[in-house]
Amino acid sequence: MLNIKDLHVKLEEEDKVILKGVDLDVPAGAVHAIMGPNGSGKSTLSYVLSGRDGYEVTAGAATLDGADLLVLDPEERASAGLFLAFQYPVEIPGVGNMTFLRTALNAQKKARGEDEVSAGDFLKLIREKAKSLKIDADMLKRPVNVGFSGGEKKRNEILQMAMLEPKMCILDETDSGLDVDAMRLVSEGVNALRDAGRSFLVITHYQRLLDHIKPDVVHIMANGRIVKTGGPELALEVENNGYADILEEVA
């Protein structure tokens, strides 16, 4: 599904190299986790994949189902099936949550040559999905993420994911700022979307989230590279011993 080869990335504005040859292969239906210390390049990887400005790819490739992601605009990547759940979802005053989601959904459908969703069908769909994430009607009507608590923002990300039904979901520290209950809710939302045709890349600092969203593969990222790959037990090792041992081992 997602294939990253020897990806090198630097900041556009300064001579700072962040990713120094990332290789990653997430097959269809798989859940991969990336863990790593602060500054290892995890969030940069998610931004580069989703097409945020400010980064320059100096070498390497990233494809989604064989299509070159790096030449696409962010909206084209979204229509191709890529979704990034933001670490810090953006507040957009004046744009209603529902208007936003309907515009996004129909824009993607249009880009893929599919029929747009009618207002009635959309309403039915969003109510159903919102309910399971305990998002009430008031939250749907409010401007995007404005006045939402940390937990509400993350739930809103998962709602968007559920509505847009992407093939490849990247979760960037979705557990940050969540209490235990919110974490369970968000994880349930993600698990409900697990499907043979859908892959996940879960970026996190803590093993805790991986108790709820069980990964098939865990990668350790450090200094702009993936330095170790293993099963779920790798996450437990990090939780118990920190990164120091692993980093020493691969150094």
Added chain:
Amino acid sequence: MGLPADKSDATADRLAALTMPDGASWARIAREAASTRFQAMGLPGRRDEYWRFTQPDTLNAIQPPEAALYPPEDPPAFSALDRLSVVFRDGIFDPEASDDLALEGLEIERLSTATQADFHWAKDLYGVLETRGQDPVERPFAALNTAFATDGVVLRATKKILKPIHFRYLHEKTDSDAILHFVVRVEEGAELTLLEGGPAAARFNKCMEIDVADRGSFHHIRAQGRDHERRAVTHLFARLGEESTFKSFTLTANGRLTRNEAVIELTGDNATAHIAGAAVGDGDFHHDDTVFVTHDAVNCESRQVFKKVLKNGAVGAFQGKILVKEGAQKTDGYQISQSLLLDEDAQFLAKPELEIYADDVICSHGSTTGAIDEEALFYLRSRGVSASEAQDLLVLAFLAEAIEEIESEEIADDILTRLESWLVRHRG
């Protein structure tokens, strides 16, 4: 103290080119007085305090610069509403194109007819509110208008008027110079919605005097045409009685030069005045909102909400004042002026002012200039919304606070549709 010679000469030349219409003695007196006021003030110049942001040359000139003709907006603003239309072609009333001017509770007459009558209710208002609005800031074009307006309408609402009255201004001559004057009286407890739409002329000077009696309610929504080359100077002079409501919203979508002045006086306790504007400009566009709200009664509320979206060299200006007079306690005054600059060539100039002589009031004002929020833009795009559509969404979100001032949902939707199609036409 006389005017500087150059200013005095230009003013005299302009006067010489104008003809004062005939009328009954009260009208003649009002016009003569206005002409005298105008001569004393003279045409404005860049050195005048309230003309620093806006070049008045094309408004001062004897002949207006030519303005190319464009097909009228299709469908025209407000055309889906059940309304009473009053049509002006280049500033001349067209009875054939207008609806039958009869509506329960409404007295409506052409200005030329009203000013022929020896006795008329409009006598107490014509030029009267304009004169009140000349102090402390001079508004020479309004005085010129009172003296020389060639057409217009006087109307009086004596109860709740069920249909909006719609002044539709068609522009059909490249060199037309229209001067229209309106007098509106909303009687005690009456309600009136007034709509204005269209570019009007190559040059348009419009003055509207609005007297809202106690518990009266006046709603005003205008769409000043779109994508044309008109130069306009307009004035609203409003006087508000006890527990009365005044709400005015203006949409401006291009036009070479637009100077919209509003002078609102809250004279009765517990009155409310909201004035809002959304202006979108692309290219050769200069838009100036000059607003003066005076609180002269207890427990009144005023709101000024002005938003401008500018690009490709478009210029926006805002001069807004809240004056709270001695004794106008419990005043709640609010003013916000904001611009969204879509590129580095656009410009926004703002002069917010507060002057307060009462001690128990809440007054706030703010003015900002900003660009599109790149974070929000990326967030929208990451969900599949195209860059241009995402930008339009953010522009409309920026304008929302002004549009929310329109009470009628149907009218707000009409305005929103116009904005959306303008944004689509002016992408890139």
